[in-house]
Structures are given as structure tokens and as C-alpha cells.
Amino acid sequence: MTNQIAIVDPFVKGPAIHCFNRLVTLLGIRATYFQPGQFGIEDLIQNAPHNQGYIVLGSASNVTEPLD
Numbered sequence: 001m002t003n004q005i006a007i008v009d010p011f012v013k014g015p016a017i018h019c020f021n022r023l024v025t026l027l028g029i030r031a032t033y034f035q036p037g038q039f040g041i042e043d044l045i046q047n048a049p050h051n052q053g054y055i056v057l058g059s060a061s062n063v064t065e066p067l068d
Contacts, residue, residue: 004030006044006051010037016057023055031055 007020020033032051034044 003052004032004050006034006047006054007031008034008036008044008054008056010056010058011035012037019057 007023009016009020015035015038017033020031023029024031032047034041036044
């Protein structure tokens with residue numbers, strides 16, 4: 001797959017796959033989803049030539065988590 005966006009989810013507690021799904025749906029983009037904390041960065045590096053850009057999701061907690 002070429003001309004895609006790589007979405008990187010460096011989650012701490014649980015993956016934010018719903019964020020990936022929403023971005024793909026709302027923006028109508030072709031994207032791949034990576035979890036480097038769980039699976040390492042090898043796939044991300046191997047796919048680098050096909051990626052036009054990167055979106056890195058990020059926060060120690062998810063905005064939908066009921067934290068203080």
C-alpha cells in the first residue's frame with residue numbers, strides 16, 4: 001500500500017483503536033495503525049517508504065477515561 005498515513009498509538013493503558021477508526025472515517029484517509037509499545041517499531045520502519053505522513057496519538061491517558 002502506498003501514499004498512506006501511519007497512525008502511531010503509543011498507549012500506556014489500552015489502545016485507542018477507536019481514534020484510528022474515527023480518523024479514517026472522518027478524514028477519508030488511507031492509513032495504517034501501529035502499536036510500537038506492544039509490537040515494536042520494525043513494521044513501522046519497514047512501511048516508512050509508503051507513508052506520506054505520521055499521526056502520533058498521545059497522552060498518558062485517553063480523553064474518554066474517567067480520571068481525576
